[in-house]
Amino acid sequence: MISMLAELRAKSQITIPKELVDKLGLSEGDKMEIYERDGIICIVPVAVYPKKYLDELREEINDTKAKIASGEQPVFDNVDALFAKLEGN
Template sequence: MLTEIRSRSQITIPVEIIKKLDLKKGDTLEIKVDGDQIILRPVVTVPKEQAFFWTNKWQQEEKQVEKEIENEKINSADSKEQLFKDLEL
C-alpha cells in the first residue's frame, strides 16, 4: 500500500489498516523513527493517577493474586459477621 504526504504534513492511513487494527477517530498513535523507517503504533493512554496499576510490580502482584484465587487460597465471606469470624482465626 502507498500513501502520500499532503499539505500540513498529513497522511491518510488506508482503510484496510484502520479496520484491521480497529482504529477509531481520536485514537492515539505513537510515532517512532527506526533508521529510514517511520513506525506508527496504536497506544492506549491512561490518566496519571491510574498509571501505578500498569507498573511491572503491580502487574506481578495481580498475577499472583489471580493464581491464589485459582488455587482457592483466598477466602471470601458472605457477610461481615463471617468476615470478622474468619479474621479471628
C-alpha cells in the same frame, strides 16, 4: 501484510488506508506513537491513561506484592486452584 501507497499532504498529514484502520480496529481520536528507526517510519497504536490512574494501579500492585511477601495474599499455582479457593473447596 497490507502494503499501500500513501501521499504526504499539507500540514504533514497522511491518510491511513481503510483496510489497515479496519484490520487494527482503529477509530477517530485513537493515539499513535510515531518514531523513526533506520530510515523507516513506524506508527504504533497506543493507549493513554491518566497519571493518577497509573499511580493508583502502581500502589495497588505494590500493596499486593507486600501481601504476597508476608504470606497474607494467597498465591495459586494455576487457575483451577484459584477457583477451588473461591468456591470454598
